[in-house]
Amino acid sequence: MRRVVVTGMGAVSPIGNTLKDIYKNLQEGYCAVDEITKYDTSDMRMKFACEVKDFNPEEFLDKKSIKRMDLVNQFGIVAAHKALKDSGIELDKLENLDRCGVIVSSGIGGLITIQKETIKGNKRGYDRISPFFITGGITNMTAALIAIELGFHGYCTCPVTACAGGTNAIGDAFRSIRDGYQDMIFTGGSEASITEVGIGGFTSMKALSEGETKDRASIPFDKERSGFVMGEGAGILVLEELEHAKKRGAKIYGEIVGYGATCDANHITAPDSEGRFAGKAMKNAIDDANINPENINYINAHGTSTPLNDQYETLAVKNVFGNHAYNLKISSTKSMTGHLLGASGAVEAIISILSLKNGYIPPTVNYKVQDENCDLNIVPNNGVYENIEYAMSNSLGFGGHNASIVIRKWDKQ
Template identity: 45%
Template structure:
């Protein structure tokens, strides 16, 4: 079997700090927070009354008005981002290649907004008022399905659902398919839009969300001693992956190469990682091993960095376990300090930003890192971006159920 090199030839993002990749990247580097009062519903009775919402997004250039009425917000994000992605990649799928192009988009919860609204209507007006579009609007794989329709991709079409690692697993599966020759290209990443009463109420019940209601923009503070939980976010991040042969044949611009993918399970607890971060370490090691990269060669880590007490400390411990003394030399950042925790979209958005970091030679900051936790004592790029050559970056995603996924990207070289 021939193993193919896999490269990144397109990027797209819709985030709480920008409605496209360019504005999201500019604001990420500038340290702009996307947090603010919740506008998607009346949150007055909730312990947490703020979130990182996507703001004033206009889907009309990407999604027809009639179709948009039949799509949940998460699918609108995915289709819109896919159209941006193909434009960024400068590619339209030729019909004769359609069966070789996969769409693998992770999503943690799917159309929760549609589910809640339909359940309310059911209780108030009875079953006859349930829309025939309810099920196809709500299901989590509809993002991948609608993207495939929009771009004409007829290869493998699926949704990876693994909580907050969903987007990263989607990229990992797409990378594996191309590496093995099952596909020549793939639209992949993650999407989520669940800033809803049930989601916020549920995460509040878990004591997982920050309740810093008087200072929303200072609430997401990964690795800081005063962190008190994550800030829920939403959005979409997509990558176009291609085999190197396919990318070169069409004259594509290459952002970076996918060097390795690692995945693991904690086999420990439904919501908490083990204190030593063993599962996280297993996934990081696997990505390095697949890349044939020694730990001391790693330069940068885009951390999962949720701003929860347990996760940040466990991730730090796992990094030290994998890298040993070199951990002190690696530069970390936590995009969630600005975009919040976008759940199933996190790995997609953060992978897109990791690739941008390689392409631009700038590591975005971890904002609100004012009083660094002694248990999180690595170089976390506090509060100001750093201009430095970034030949490689490990992007981490970990989720409930003890699910872990890591992608390793590197600068492309012939």
């Protein structure tokens, strides 16, 4: 089988819009939870979110294009341009563009456009909504626009598997390259759902945190957790077949070596109470990597800060890793970034790769109250410098979607 390496990364996130800033904020345990500034929250219960700051799409897009796009598309395209620049790829020198693809997820798509144009239609009539309503709202458009920007004619698709989408995108890209269908894929996820209808919808289903202060809102694995905090942004990784990367002299961040995906087939929102199929996704990823569970040093957990997820994910890890579960470091960086829905797996894969490259395991911040059902080493409050060879990143989505990837540190093997 062909080997698949990561040769570029780009992100727009609540904890930074460059790899340097993201890593710095991970080291400092920076928490992006803050008061929502995008709209007036005075009549809404949820006041907090993890918003992207200092976002400037005009660095890569003209004003006319920006007006025609939803924010979710802008996030994804900007992250893709950052990944392109980071990769050192010269587009005019690429051959076989029909073997270069894009797999980018979004959980919800252009929710800002959908809300805005629905309100307009109610007021002015639906024949007068924007001609860019459909293209701004449909979930696949970020992937399509990135392909247009790059001129890639290969496989282009958008996994829509709720909060597992970003990891499914990376795993599907990994398999597509490994199995010989593509040579290079820009992959990841983008999300922009901090809107009244997005926050209101998750609030009404009691999925969001009820924490009254910023430092007690997104608290994964803490006994007082009550829900997640919405985040936004995008993460894009350049995956490339190893010899293709070597041929152009690419720098290599890490190697994707395993992928597992399963479905609970259980409930529209609640995870399987025994963590069986989340565990099966982890086990499949480990087997796919042809390693033993004991080889995994760090897990970037899905760790949403919801009561059920954190307990059942902990149980799944125990079922898969046995006694080694207590030797693992398993942190949730959603304590810092919030939950980016379909983009979360992509940003967390980038974080995992930075952890491998720099020998630094980020913490689960704002942790205070121990939960006997979440008794693994969650790296509470302070990160740990440790040389690690293999990291796993988990994503679990509404509908029972489970996805895990295994990433290996690159040392010129």
